[in-house]
Amino acid sequence: MESRFDIEDAAFRALVREFVRDNLPADMAWRTRHRSFYGGHRDIMAWSRILARNGWAVPHWPVEHGGTGWTAAQLHMFHEETRRADAPPLPYQGPYLVGPVLIAVGSDEQKRRFLPRIASGEDCWCQGFSEPGAGSDLASLRTTALRRADHYVVSGQKLWTSAAHEADWGFFLVRTDPSARPQQGISFLLIDMRSPGVTVRPVILLNGEHHVNEVFLDEVLVPAANLVGEENKGWHYAKTLLGAERTVSAEVYWSENELAKLKEIARRERVRGTALIDDEAFRRRLAYLEIELRALRYSVLRVSAGEPDPVPEGAITSALKLRGSELMQKVAELQVEALGPKAMRYFDAAEFPVSDAAHADDPSWPAYAIAKTGGQLTLRAATIAGGARDVQKNIIAKLAFGL
Ligand SMILES: Cc1cc2nc3c(=O)[nH]c(=O)nc-3n(C[C@H](O)[C@H](O)[C@H](O)COP(=O)(O)OP(=O)(O)OC[C@H]3O[C@@H](n4cnc5c(N)ncnc54)[C@H](O)[C@@H]3O)c2cc1C
Structure with missing residues (x-):
């Protein structure tokens, strides 16, 4: 029987992988891999223009406005494959926030003027x-x-x-x-x-x-x-937009990549002569984090697949945002713990941006250690940006539990 939500469509994954292999510049991937969460806006826009050449810069939009017509499963595979390969994410404000508002309520002139330039990666x-x-x-x-x-x-x-x-x-x-x-x-x-x-x-x-x-x-x-x-009527449009913002800000792809890096760190770092990854206490924490992240992934997939849910949409998107941002912080914290003093190596405001490729040549400190502490500190903002944590909890309490 054909699967309704097949996230293991090998042919589709191969197509995306091939595109990434042929089009993602190596230096862009390096910078994306090593920079902190809030960095890299120029690369994000440059990658958007590369995707646009293949008609993939706004894959989730309706086809008539430049979208791909992919299924929810294909969209998920696209994000998973591109992000695993250290491609930058899609730009946020154009494709996810203002674009869908213009598609829904923009004038014909606004659609003609603005949407193609978002879909081509020209306008930031x-x-x-x-x-x-x-x-x-x-x-x-x-x-x-x-x-x-x-x-x-x-x-x-x-x-x-x-x-x-x-x-x-x-x-x-x-x-x-x-x-x-x-x-x-x-x-x-x-x-x-x-x-x-x-x-x-x-x-x-x-x-x-x-x-x-x-x-x-x-x-x-x-x-x-x-x-x-x-x-x-701007408040009404803004509320629709903020719902979209919170779904994307589950940031599950980012956290999965960082979890993979955390494992890499734990395989290399040693405590009392043993690889950290073999330390029982550490393994338990790592496993717990991975389970939490996997649960978030399935929640995101369920929402993406449009599974019916008795809970109002606003509560769901707030829950994804809340959980996602907390997990981002947890992964980053454990990375810094695993690295110990190495996490401090390049944390110096004067030395930013962290993407400075010069650091990659330093043989005494692994590239994966670059500025982790700095990255972790900026992630304090993850539970504030896009709607503060306590406010999300209030929304969930009200909409999901009627409190
Ligand atoms: C990195 C980053 C990027 C951002 N990017 C943008 C952007 O591009 N565009 C944009 O418009 N905004 C942006 N923001 C702003 C973001 O949306 C706000 O910071 C956020 O909505 C919180 O508002 P505030 O900073 O004024 O904090 P406040 O609203 O003053 O909140 C302060 C504290 O009080 C708590 N609090 C507030 N109200 C309640 C309540 N009713 N019940 C319980 N607790 C409450 C909050 O949880 C928080 O802990 C960004 C923020 C950050 C940190």
Whole structure:
């Protein structure tokens, strides 16, 4: 009988493997393997352009907008094979966040203008939602957009905006009706990041990397045609988008790769003359982690396969996000423990980015040890970015258990 969700389709896997073998540049794979979780935006965009040559940069989109028409199982195999080979992930903000919103509620003109440039990897996007004082409590955001003739005049400040310094475009939540109830006066606006009045300033992460930013908007003129959907309905679109964000942020492929690296480390590192991987206490912790990760993998697969579930979707995506981000931290912590002092070797803000290939030639310290501590420290952010841990727990409590 034909399987409904066949994740062992050998021919499909072979196709993806062959593509990766022929198209993933070795230096890009090296950097991806050794960098910390929040690094590598340029490689991510460059890989997206390589995938686009084969029509694979937005594989999950509908075919008419540049997607592949793959089944959920094929999508899973694509991600698994590419990530196992140390290819960068797909860009996040364009293909996963704003793209699906535009497909659902964008105007024909917006679809024509923006979707092909996401599908080709040409445009890099950022997400301007959070503000000082409006993170978990996003509905209290204060950036305003005042309508003047055929433009909006946008003023305010965004915070933690990932990749804003690389982005061509940003999708922003702005307040268009200050007199309405908080969630009802918000709109979803597309802003050209090169517009006069947009200033991007870096916020440096714990390991010295530049990934997030402050974005200042000082009377930025935005054409009214850049409003997505209806005015004052932005909250509704944002909620749909945040659901997608949390599914992807289970980050199961990342954690599986890091678990494989952890095993590699444990095979090489020795305690009292024995390989760490043969130490019983360590093995138990490793096994426990692997079981937890496998359970997450099956949960992600069940959601991807669209299995019916009595629990509302919002609770499921929050649970995946919560569990995934906690496991990322656990894997990273155990790596650092396994490496001991070697994990500190290149943790020095001045020496970042960690991808500096010069470190690879140092024979006394294995490449797998590069900047693990720095990477682990930045992963503190995993249980905050995309929706803080306690807030996810509140969502689950409310939606799944009616508390
Ligand atoms: C690395 C990184 C990248 C990010 N990228 C982006 C981006 O690209 N675009 C964007 O818009 N935002 C981005 N963010 C922002 C992120 O969405 C917010 O940091 C997150 O929503 C939390 O908001 P906050 O930082 O204001 O913390 P707060 O909301 O102030 O929360 C502080 C603490 O209080 C807890 N808390 C808050 N409310 C409650 C409650 N009701 N009940 C119980 N506990 C609560 C939280 O769990 C947290 O522990 C990013 C953040 C990080 C760290």
